[in-house]
Amino acid sequence: MRKGQTLLETVVALGIVTSALIGVFTLVVNNLTTERAGSTRMQAVNFAREALEAVRAMRDSNWVAGHDTWEGIATGAEQSLVFYPASGGSSLFPGGEIALYRLSSGLHVQSSAEGVQTQFSRWVNVAKLECSNLPTDAQAACAALDLEKVGSRITAHVRWFEQGRQSEVNLTEDLYDWR
Amino acid sequence: MIGDNNLELRNVTPTPSPLRGEGWGEGEKKERESFVIQSNKKGFTLIEVLLALSIFSVVITIAADFFLSFQRTQRTTEALQGVGIAARSVMERMVSEVRSNQINYAFYTDGIVTPIPTQTLALVDGEGNKIFFRQEEEGSEHCSVPCAAMSLDGIFWSSLTPRGVRVLALNFYITPRLDPFLFESGSAAYASNAQPYVTIVLDMEGTSVLTLGQSRITLQTGVESRVYKR
Numbered sequence: 001m002r003k004g005q006t007l008l009e010t011v012v013a014l015g016i017v018t019s020a021l022i023g024v025f026t027l028v029v030n031n032l033t034t035e036r037a038g039s040t041r042m043q044a045v046n047f048a049r050e051a052l053e054a055v056r057a058m059r060d061s062n063w064v065a066g067h068d069t070w071e072g073i074a075t076g077a078e079q080s081l082v083f084y085p086a087s088g089g090s091s092l093f094p095g096g097e098i099a100l101y102r103l104s105s106g107l108h109v110q111s112s113a114e115g116v117q118t119q120f121s122r123w124v125n126v127a128k129l130e131c132s133n134l135p136t137d138a139q140a141a142c143a144a145l146d147l148e149k150v151g152s153r154i155t156a157h158v159r160w161f162e163q164g165r166q167s168e169v170n171l172t173e174d175l176y177d178w179r
Numbered sequence: 180m181i182g183d184n185n186l187e188l189r190n191v192t193p194t195p196s197p198l199r200g201e202g203w204g205e206g207e208k209k210e211r212e213s214f215v216i217q218s219n220k221k222g223f224t225l226i227e228v229l230l231a232l233s234i235f236s237v238v239i240t241i242a243a244d245f246f247l248s249f250q251r252t253q254r255t256t257e258a259l260q261g262v263g264i265a266a267r268s269v270m271e272r273m274v275s276e277v278r279s280n281q282i283n284y285a286f287y288t289d290g291i292v293t294p295i296p297t298q299t300l301a302l303v304d305g306e307g308n309k310i311f312f313r314q315e316e317e318g319s320e321h322c323s324v325p326c327a328a329m330s331l332d333g334i335f336w337s338s339l340t341p342r343g344v345r346v347l348a349l350n351f352y353i354t355p356r357l358d359p360f361l362f363e364s365g366s367a368a369y370a371s372n373a374q375p376y377v378t379i380v381l382d383m384e385g386t387s388v389l390t391l392g393q394s395r396i397t398l399q400t401g402v403e404s405r406v407y408k409r
Contacts, residue, residue: 021245028249032256039263039396046270050401053376057403060374064359064409085378085401086295088354105296106348106382108399179407 037162041169044120044158047100047108048171051124051156054083054090059152059175061089069177073152075128081156082110097123097159119162125155129174151176251389258343258385258394265344266383266396269327272339273300273312273379277402280304282375284358286311286333290370291357296350300377301333305406309333314349324386345386347395352378360408375404 005013055073062071073092080098083090085107100108100122101115108118129151131142142150152175159168223231277300284290286301286309302310308331315321315328321338322328324345328336340346354377357370378401385394 024249025245028252028256032252032259035256035259035263039259042263042267043396043398046398046400050378050399053401053403057374057376057401060403060407061372063407064369064374065372083401085352085354088373088376102397105350106380106397106399107296107350107352107378108380108397 033163037167040119040160040162041167044160044167044169045171047120047122048156048158048169050083051081051122051158052154052171052173054081055092055124055126055152055154055156056173056175058090058092059177063179069179070149070152073126073154073175075126075149075152077125077127079124079126080110081122081124085109092124092126097121097157119160120158121160122156122158125153125157127153127155129153129176133174254387255390255393258387258390259396261341262344262383262385262394262396265340266381266398269339269383270379270381270398270400272329274400274402276302276310276312277377277379278405280310281360281404281406282353282358282377283309284361290361292353293356295356296352296380298350300351300353300379311336312339312349312351314346327381327383340383343386344383346381346383348380348382350380352380369409374407377402377404 058072059069062069072090076094078094078096079092080095081090081092082098098110098121099112100110100118100120101112102108102118103115108120109115110122128149131139131147131150133153134142134150153172154175155170155172157168157170159166161167280302281304282292283301283303284292285303286299287293287297298313300312302312304310311330311333313328313330313336315326315336315338317323317325319328319336321336322340323342325347326338326340326344327346327349328338330336353375355371355373355375359369359371359373359375361370362368363370378399380397380399382397383395384391387394
């Protein structure tokens with residue numbers, strides 16, 4: 001007569017099979033979660049770049065229109081950025097982060113009048129660049145010019161929540177008044 | 180030696196079993212057969228077969244379900260990855276072209292960018308070479324599904340998106356609507372006073388019906404033309 005398996009053996013065998021399945025399952029699900037997080041991050045980076053470009057366009061449009069280079073780009077942390085993709089132009093003002101809303105056309109704007117709020121919110125820091133921020137070989141020449149401000153360091157922040165976790169991307173660009 | 184052993188083994192006469200040994204009488208034959216079947220070759224009962232089958236089908240169903248869900252998840256991951264790569268490559272291509280070129284205002288009716296958003300992004304480089312981007316409809320020469328396309332003459336278009344990716348929307352918000360580098364002698368002023376800036380909205384998804392609605396990516400970014408003329 002053949003001896004059957006004991007309960008302990010069966011439990012151990014089931015345990016091994018289950019942990020193998022759980023392992024594979026976790027791997028597959030994490031794979032998808034990571035891929036989704038990557039897509040969201042890519043969106044966030046593009047929104048951050050949009051903010052940098054918007055501030056750069058403010059400076060360049062000031063040049064084109066003959067205004068003061070830094071008009072509308074005041075130094076200060078945690079500024080709200082509102083820009084108008086259809087009519088052009090942007091404004092920066094103290095006020096912290098602003099949520100992005102998705103319109104039915106797929107365009108994302110900062111107005112809550114219409115559209116659906118997304119998980120993204122955005123703000124901009126503007127810091128003053130002085131001669132001490134420049135490379136050492138340029139500092140002497142810069143000091144001779146005796147400028148109060150040589151440029152602005154723009155940092156665009158985009159923050160979002162995904163599955164209860166907060167993430168953030170920061171892009172920084174230095175703008176100078178080289179004209 | 181080994182051969183001898185084998186020979187020896189083959190010659191061994193089997194020990195008569197006490198149950199099946201010689202010396203059973205004719206009259207005891209029927210009783211003997213039934214005894215052999217009962218003790219040695221017992222089959223499964225119907226209940227046992229049914230139980231075994233039901234356990235087997237439950238296990239197989241669970242295993243198949245696991246397998247299918249793994250497969251579905253993997254497909255979604257793959258589709259999302261494909262769309263992500265395509266979206267990034269198309270977006271970077273357009274951004275780099277806008278950055279290093281000018282808006283071709285002459286392409287638009289009366290030199291005014293209309294409508295907003297516009298479907299075609301018309302650019303021109305420093306030597307007058309033209310570059311166009313737009314969404315090509317389904318069934319056009321190079322796209323079996325709606326795709327993002329690029330052209331150097333506005334006539335022949337080539338797809339920027341790979342197979343398996345469908346472009347749901349490709350919109351351009353170009354400002355200012357009038358060429359800021361165009362000096363109008365009539366009013367003795369420039370047509371507009373802002374640096375050209377384009378907001379690009381790209382909406383794509385995978386074409387596979389198995390992952391429909393789960394592989395959609397909308398990218399939006401802004402880019403300013405770096406051509407400074409005034």
